Amino acid sequence: MMLLLLMAGADGVFASSAQEWPRDISADFTHLDWNELRIDSTLPRYTEVIPLESDYRRFDYKVTLDYPEYQPLTHAESLVAEQFDSLVSEDIQVNTFVGVERRVGMLDVSFVPVVRREGKYLKLISARITITPVPKSVRRAASSVAVTNGRYAEHSVLRSGRWVKIDVTADGVYALTRSRLRRMGFSNPDQVRLFGYGGYRQNEVIQADTDYDDLQEIPLFKQNDDTWLFWANGLLYWDGNTRVFNPYATKSCYFLTEGGEPATLETMAEVPASSSKAQISTFVDHILYEKDEYAWFSGGRNLYDGTSYASNNTHSYALTTTDSDGDESLTVAFSSGDKKSTAVLTNVNGQDVGTLSLGATSKYIYGTTSSATYSVGAHAQGDKWTIRLTSTAGNEARLDYLALHYRRRINVPSQVGYVAFSAPSYSKPSTFVIGGNPASLRLLRVDAPRCPSVLVSTQPLDGQSVSAVVEDPSARYVAFDVTHSFPEPTYVGEIENQDLHATDSLDMVIIIPANGKLQAEAQRLADAHAQYDGLRVGVFRADQIYNEFSSGTPDATAYRRFMKMLYDRAQSDVDAPRYLLLMGDCAWDNRMISSAWKSYSPDDYLLCYESENSGSDISCYVMEDYFGLLDDGEGAKPLREKTDLGIGRFPVTTQAEAKVMVDKCITFMSRSNAGAWKNLVYVLGDDGDENTHMDGADQVAEQIRQTNPGAEVHKVHWDAYQRVSTIKGNTYPEVNSLIRRQMTDGALVMNYTGHGATYTLSHEFVLQTEDFSSSRSQNLPLWVTAACDVMPFDGQITNIGETAVLNPQGGALAFYGTTRTVFASQNLLMNKYFMKHLFANDAQGNPVRVGDAIRLAKANIVSGENDNGLYLENKVHYALLGNPALAITLPANRVVLDSIGGQDLSSGADINLRAGQRVRLAGHVQDFQNHPITDFQGILSSRLFDSEVTVTCHNNAGASRAFTYQDRTSVLYESLDSVSQGRFSFEFVVPVDISYSNASGRLVFYAWEDNAGREANGYSEQFTLGGVDDGLDADTLGPQVMAWLNTEDFQDGDVVNATPCFMAQIEDQSGVNVSGAGVGHNLSLVVDGRADYTYDLNDYYVREFGDFTRGSVAFTIPALDDGPHSATFHAWDILNNMSTTTLAFQVNSSFRPEMLSLSASQNPAVTSTNFLVSYNLPGSECTFVLDVYDFSGHLMWSTTQTGSSPNGLYSIPWNLVSGSGGRLSTGVYFYRCRLQSGGSSYVSKTQKIIVINNK
DSSP, rough: OOOEEEOOOSSSTTOTTTTTTSSOOOOEEEEEEETTTOOOSOEEEEEEEEETTTTTEEEOOOOOOEEEEEEEOOOOHHHHHHHHHGGSSSSSSOOEEEEEETTTEEEEEOOOOOETTEEEEEEEEEEEEEEEEEEHHHHHHHHHSSTTTTTOOOOOGGGOOOEEEEEEEESEEEEEEEEHHHHTTTTTTGEEEEEEOOSSSSOOOOOTTTTSSSEEEEEEEEEEEEEEEEEEEOOOEETTEEEOOOOOSSEEEEEEOOOOOOOOOOOOOOGGGGGGOOOEEEEEEEEEEOOBBOOSSSOOOBBSSSTTTTTTTTTEEEEEEESSOOOOOOEEEEOOOOSSOOEEEETTTTEEHHHHHEEEOOSBBBEEEEEEEEGGGOOOOEEEEEEEEEEOOOOOEEEEEEEEEEEOBBBBTTSEEEEOOTTTSOSSSSEEEEOOOOTTTTEEEOTTTTOOEEEOOOEEEEEEEEEEEEETTTTOOEEEETOOOOOEEEEEEEEOOOOOGGGOSEEEEEEEEOOOTTTHHHHHHHHHHHHHOOOOOEEEHHHHHHHHHHHTTHHHHHHHHHHHHHHHHOTTTTTTTEEEEEEEESSSSSSSOOOTTTTTOGGGGGGBOOOOOOBBTOOOOOOGGGGOOOSSTSSSSSSTTTSSEEEEEEEEHHHHHHHHHHHHHHHHHHTTTTTGGGGEEEEOOOOOOGGHHHHHHHHHHHHHHHHHHHHSSEEEEEEOOEEEEEETTEEOOHHHHHHHHHHHHHHSSEEEEEEEEEEEETTTTSSSSSHHOOOOOOOOOOOESSSSTTTTTSEEEEEHHHHHOOOSSSSSSSEEESOOOHHHHHHHHHHHHHHHHOOOTTTTTTTHHHHHHHHHHHHHHHHHOOOOOOHHHHHHHHEESTTTTTOOOSSSEEEEEEEEEEEEETTOOOEEETTTOEEEEEEEEEEEEEEOTTTEEEEEEEEEEEOOOOEOOOOTTHHHHHHHOEEEEEEEEEEEEETTTTTEEEEOOOOOOOOOEEEEEEEEEEEETTTTOEEEEEEOOOEEEEEEEEEEGGOOOOOOEEEESSSTTOOOTTOOOSSOOEEEEEETTTOOOOOOOSTTTEEEEEEETTGGGGGEEEEGEEETTEEEEEEEEEEOOOOOOOOEEEEEEEBOOOOOOOEEEEEEEEEEETTOOOOOEEEEEESSBSSSSEEEEEEEEETTTTEEEEEOTTTTTOEEEEEEEEEEEEEEEEEEEOSSBOOSOOOOOOOOEEEEEEEOOTTTOOOOEEEEEEEOOOO
């Protein structure tokens, strides 16, 4: 589907003032472009996003299409419309949604521009889109206005003084005794003060008038000279008959400090008894039975009972009410993980009350849930209730929870000494009648945000009850007996002073786990951003954020509230935060109470926002975007709301893992690995499903080519290659080899569309987890996967996404992929939007960073599909494992080709290049404003592509038609040359193996400076390829070749290892042919004359810098059997003259390599070092075992790696961390390397290394 996104500007759109009704903010006549809004496989959707005035919250918006003009659909278009007739009616249905994007109100207008009238389908050609603001009611308008003045404290109360954290597990009245306070370290308990608001789940809809800020002081009730009482919120509260629990915490926290004047427990102003409109003596209370122990699916926030009903399908539960006044009802919430539907019969006190039905599981649904509420008052037998549940015999099912709701008398029970209550259904004001001893009963109101607890006056009615007139009976009240002995909270420990409320403006926030182990790596990344791109970055521990923004209790919304404070305080968009990096892994079971997670420590992890749905691989989600919903009122509809931040996560738990990802970021930001690989974008398309995935990938590739013509975009569609059938199934070994080689060479982006799972890309297992873990490269791409389940980072299953980013020697710079099951059509939209923004610039001309590209892509989907739940749900499954502030983009500077063969291109000359023609190219480098960069000193990579061809695939998957696409499949020439003073010039000979199509060829350039400075790219298609040069027959000799195995002193017949490295130096005055365009004209190596041991070495050829006549090849021959062998090398020049060289050799698999030297790059080492192993088998795959011992001979660290080095120098990085995860202390250590090739015995060397100041 093609979705057209237009941005309406403010000029002339907002014509009327705020006082004129109605205000017309209509756009001019809109003409629809049906070249863009194509009707091909589905009906298009027209979308317009209109910025609104600053007072947009005061209005609703009515949108109409006036003066529409229609045109009949073609026959082919009508056939498509018939398939989607449910989307079409006689008039166009306009969908609107008001969203907020970084403080700017946006009116999203969308509609299907097709109608059905008198049996015919018509498409909209033009119309006037009329938008009329309609004032909201006074109450609704007032509640929509954001308030920031005085909303946030300038400093946190935690910035000074001594602070102690305490916790509780449930609602209740708690006691602080003088002796206990002294044991906590307080010298004067009379001066101790209490702060906090407990552990209720933070309101996910953040509003100015209901939000907490920092820690509020709670006045203590002095029970006697040695005891103070307070009400504590636990972890669960009731909203009507719905339980609301905190899915992030197991303890509810408060804080104690000493000094200053403790808050006084004030008494609420009395309300005249004459004004009371009702007398209330009962309230609705709840008895809950729930055990969170089991999960059907690794995702979501809900857990279920540990007892399975499969073996015993009847279980009984006992509940007890207190002071019941009747009106009982029972909620039964049940779950099933069975492939058959399940029925649950509920029996209460011996009487059947109803049957609950649950659906069966299916392919993507692992657990189903259902609940019912039954009236059970007629079956009461005192205060004891026996609930018996019977499920379908043999079905795998489990209880979620039981909740008994009943009307309870407001009495203070002697067992617990308090009763908490509210009466929301009564009028204001009202009178409570409370049972208890008037002499010892006290009443508190405890629920007002930003307000301390207050005493409420009571009047004795008789010797057994009191009355209290209250203004608001819906508020929460606690009546308690001052003579009762209440429990004490648990001492957690002393906390350090902190003041996050004093944080200045930041561009990016990095949050690390509470254990603080990642502090140094996070700060190293923050410093790198300050150095390389000037970003202001702050690092904060999760527990610090909880302390100031969720009363010390873990809650994911605390991260959001912290970011919102920075966002609200900003005086301009420039000062508002843009990026959030969660530097820490997470768990779908945030509380870590399930069997899968209970052995882990929450302090080693960060929180994640999980969906309410906890059983579906489609509707369950982990949503990183939640942390970026920063405008007031957001959080109510998180799927439809537009995030205000670019958000990424490092899925790390150790300092070593964090270092891997920080190192990758710094290497990329520092441009230390600059090269032509940063101009490469590989777009990969899976086969099957009627070519859907290849078609989607091809659309993405063409979009990138059209919008970024200087990029070198490569299409790798599975079905264009030979499929091989094996016992294990079908696969594409050529595709695997191509991608693995490119992962080694490097690319800016690798973009895959197709089937996926945690362990593989494509159902043919073309790429598997091992391919990402074994990858070795410093030129790392951003991986993008529009595929299912590639990176469920909130679980424990090894997956491709996390494996790629955590690979210390390769893999991926970052990974943008999915955590759950997704769908092809929705994926295509996400992929196209994301890639469009990734290579774009912002309004100031700066490159869009990857986090912004994600934010904007998802906002586009919300704007266009705000009424389509599938698209909204699909988008939240996408997340970034990586740094959102990286600019993974193409350079703004340009390489410009000025002349070809002396002909000036600016004249528009029609230039033809002929086979065998010697050609000189000349050009320059300029900035984005077209000014020449005369001080550019660096390297230029050039690649010449043949004319575009139509590729017809093999149709291996049996689609209704073979897939075809356009591509340039032949690289005729490539070279590296110098750029001096911003200019370049070089020559080459056009190969004979051109297509002779007389169609345009393509030159692609990438230039970079040696000092990791500026980069530039460019292209030219201002020439054709065809014809033969007059001097073609002048060169009749093949290339000169010098070849050897392993080392240059190789002699024919020498003994080598089982995987020798073939090397050759090649020279020819016309140049070496590596185009692959001519049949049989490849650089090839044939072992033992066997066709199955024949290798194409075109991609292994490297030209000499600045010289197109010379180059070299290095290729590791796959493992050979012991005994005599031969290797024949064929080389062709560009005029198709051939040379042949044959080597004879003996293979001995036990041939021992020689270790020439062993050293450490940093010795003494402070934070890290690289062990450097020099050996005599360059290019051959060897096994390296590196062990580090302390001076007493204890093994401190060990690694085993299998790999090769083209120059015979293999590097093994070490971050000075022991195998147990601790950093090595200062001292002298030994390191030993053992080296093996094939089946040979090991050779070894040992050296010393000094470690100092390793912190």
